[in-house]
Amino acid sequence: QVQLVESGGGVVQPGRSLRLSCAASGFTFSSYGMHWVRQAPGKGLEWVAVISYEGSNKYYGDSVKGRFTISRDNSKNTMYMQMNSLRVEDTAVYYCAKGNNSPGHWGQGTLVTVSS
Amino acid sequence: QSVLTQPPSASGTPGQRVTMSCSGSSSNIGINTVNWYQHLPGTAPKLLIYSNNQRPSGVPDRFSGSKSGTSASLAISGLQSEDAADYYCATWDDSLKGYVFGTGTKVTVL
Numbered sequence: 001q002v003q004l005v006e007s008g009g010g011v012v013q014p015g016r017s018l019r020l021s022c023a024a025s026g027f028t029f030s031s032y033g034m035h036w037v038r039q040a041p042g043k044g045l046e047w048v049a050v051i052s053y054e055g056s057n058k059y060y061g062d063s064v065k066g067r068f069t070i071s072r073d074n075s076k077n078t079m080y081m082q083m084n085s086l087r088v089e090d091t092a093v094y095y096c097a098k099g100n101n102s103p104g105h106w107g108q109g110t111l112v113t114v115s116s
Numbered sequence: 117q118s119v120l121t122q123p124p125s126a127s128g129t130p131g132q133r134v135t136m137s138c139s140g141s142s143s144n145i146g147i148n149t150v151n152w153y154q155h156l157p158g159t160a161p162k163l164l165i166y167s168n169n170q171r172p173s174g175v176p177d178r179f180s181g182s183k184s185g186t187s188a189s190l191a192i193s194g195l196q197s198e199d200a201a202d203y204y205c206a207t208w209d210d211s212l213k214g215y216v217f218g219t220g221t222k223v224t225v226l
Contacts, residue, residue, distance in 0.1 A: 035215070037161075037217075044118070044202075044204065044217060044218075044219055044220040045153070045155065045161065045204050045206075045217040045220070046217065047206075047214060047215040047216060047217060050215065059213055059214055060214070061214050062212070062214070095160065095161065097161075101208065102151050102166070102206065102207075102208070102215060103153075103161075103163070103206075103215070104163050104166070104172075105163070106160040106161050106162070106163075107160060108159070108160050109160065
């Protein structure tokens with residue numbers, strides 16, 4: 001069965017960096033696009049970024065463009081999100097999700113807290 | 117703020133039919149298919165409807181979706197207590213070149 005496990009969350013100060021990982025299993029990882037979606041406390045779902053199956057195409061939400069970088073290593077069945085210049089408003093649960101055009105199956109999420 | 121607008125809340129008694137809307141524009145719903153997600157706080161969101169009106173395997177046929185022009189809707193018939201959750205519509209936006217979620221509708225089972 002499809003399994004997605006996020007890791008790398010934690011508490012970080014504003015302006016610092018953090019890298020999230022999403023380990024995938026139960027499907028042919030290299031055949032699917034992958035997404036990051038987040039939910040800030042008390043807020044709705046916000047799409048963050050998507051990467052194509054082979055990693056050549058990447059799109060970002062306006063709020064993270066220029067600060068976050070999505071990547072993947074198909075040999076390790078893992079997707080990443082490098083988050084730089086973190087802001088208090090980046091505090092959220094970050095989910096990874098499988099899907100070429102849209103998020104289908106989701107992981108349980110990892111909490112990122114940006115606070116001084 | 118989101119480019120897809122949903123009513124903040126909806127409610128019904130067990131067995132009733134509940135519907136919720138999702139209003140977009142010509143750059144998103146008008147030209148792309150709509151998906152719906154169910155989200156219980158603290159859990160992974162679940163894909164409920166894809167391609168406007170298709171249910172993934174395992175999703176009860178009580179859930180149905182439709183789309184007309186720049187709007188979409190989700191209906192839950194035979195409402196059950198376990199349907200209490202947040203529901204989000206979503207689609208690709210060609211102008212933003214990104215995936216967009218609706219503002220979300222909280223369903224309460226009275």
